[in-house]
C-alpha cells in the first residue's frame with residue numbers, strides 16, 4: 001500500500017530537519033490516525049532512533065531506549081545493556097547528535113510520562129544544558145491529545161518554551177480516498193467515507209473490497225474482526241472506566257447534542273460529570289463541539305452542540321452496537337439486508353454534508369469560488385438550518401449551501417427553500433452581504449435548475465457523481 005498524502009505534514013518535518021538547528025517537535029493526534037507511519041516515512045533514509053514507549057516498568061523502558069541508542073552508535077544491539085538513568089541516556093543522545101543530524105522519535109510519549117512522571121523535567125534539563133546546541137531533532141509523539149496539549153505543550157509543563165514546533169495530525173480528507181481506492185466511482189467513495197471516515201487504519205481494512213456492503217459484512221459485522229471490536233478497544237486502551245464514556249458516545253451517536261440531553265441519555269447524575277467525560281472524549285479526538293459558523297467566539301458560545309468526530313464511530317453506534325445480539329450469533333448477512341441497507345442512504349446524508357464542506361474548502365483554496373471562504377461550517381438557529389455557510393473575511397459575501405443525498409435529481413424547489421432559509425442568517429451581519437448559493441446532489445439536477453444556473457452568476461451546482469475520482473475533485 002502506498003503512503004497517501006500527508007504532504008503538508010512531511011513538508012513541515014522536512015523544513016525542521018533542513019534548518020540544521022536543534023528542534024524539539026511535538027506531534028500528536030488521535031489513535032490510528034497515522035502518526036507512526038508518517039514518522040516512519042519521514043525517517044526513512046535519515047539517521048534516526050525510533051523508540052516506541054509502552055506501559056512496561058520504567059527500568060525496562062530505559063533499557064529498551066538505551067539499546068536503540070547503542071544500536072545507532074555502534075551498529076549492533078548490546079543485549080542487557082542499559083544506561084543508569086534517563087539523564088545519562090539523553091546526554092548520550094546529545095553526544096550522538098553533536099557532529100551529525102540525528103532524529104530521535106519518542107513515540108507514545110504519554111506512556112513514558114505515566115511510568116516516569118519526571119521524564120519531561122529530565123529532558124528539559126538535558127535540553128537546556130546540552131541538546132539545544134546539537135543537531136538533534138527530537139520528536140515527542142502521542143495519541144492522547146489532551147495530555148499532549150496540557151502536559152507537554154502547556155505552560156505548566158517542564159518542556160514549556162523548549163518546543164520548536166507542534167502539529168496536530170488530523171484524519172485524512174475525502175479527497176484522499178482516491179489514494180486508498182483508486183479508480184472507484186465517486187459515489188462509492190462517498191459511501192465508503194460515510195462508513196469509515198478519514199482514519200487510515202480503517203480505510204486499509206477495505207482496500208480489497210470492491211463491493212462496499214460485502215466489505216461491511218466481512219470486515220465490520222463479524223465478531224472478532226478489528227473494526228467490530230474497535231470502539232470498545234479505543235476506550236479500553238485509554239481509560240480506566242470506559243463504561244460512562246461509552247454511554248456518552250452512544251448518546252451523541254443517537255442524536256443527543258446538548259449537555260443536558262447527553263447527561264440524561266447517558267444515565268449520569270450530574271452535568272459536571274458529563275462535562276468531564278465530554279472534555280476527555282474531545283481530547284481523544286472522538287467527538288467535536290460545533291457552533292454556528294457566525295459565532296465570533298466559538299469557545300464561549302452557548303450554542304455549541306456535540307457530534308461524533310469520527311464517521312466510523314457513527315456507523316458503529318448506528319448499525320453494529322444495536323444489533324450486537326444478532327451479530328454475536330453470526331447473523332451478519334441478515335443484519336446487513338434488513339437493518340442496514342434500507343437505512344443506508346439516510347445514513348450517508350450527514351457524511352455527504354461533511355464531504356461537501358471539504359469540497360467547498362478545496363474549491364476556495366484553489367480560487368474557484370467567488371471569494372475565499374474565510375469561515376466555513378454550518379449554521380442553525382431555533383428554526384432554520386443551513387448545511388453549509390461560507391463567509392468572506394470582510395463579511396461582504398456569503399455562500400449558503402444545501403446537500404442532498406437523494407436518488408432523484410434536485411430541482412428548483414430546493415433552491416427556493418434555500419433562498420428562503422438564507423434570509424434567517426442575514427441579520428447576523430452588520431451590512432447585508434452578497435449571497436451566493438451552492439447545491440450539492442448525489443444524482444444531478446433537473447433540466448430546469450441547470451438552465452437557471454446557466455443564466456445566473458450566483459448559483460453553483462455540484463454533483464457527487466462528477467467528483468473527480470483521481471482525488472483532486
Ligand SMILES: Nc1ncnc2c1ncn2[C@@H]1O[C@H](COP(=O)(O)OP(=O)(O)OP(=O)(O)O)[C@@H](O)[C@H]1O
Pocket residue numbers: 001002003004005006029030031032033034035036037038143200201204
Ligand atoms: N497516509 C497513509 N497512507 C497509507 N496508509 C497509512 C497512512 N497513514 C497511516 N497508514 C496506515 O494506517 C495504520 C495506522 O497508522 P499508524 O499506526 O501510523 O497510526 P498511529 O496514529 O500511530 O496509531 P496509534 O496511535 O494507534 O499507534 C497503519 O497500518 C499505517 O500503515
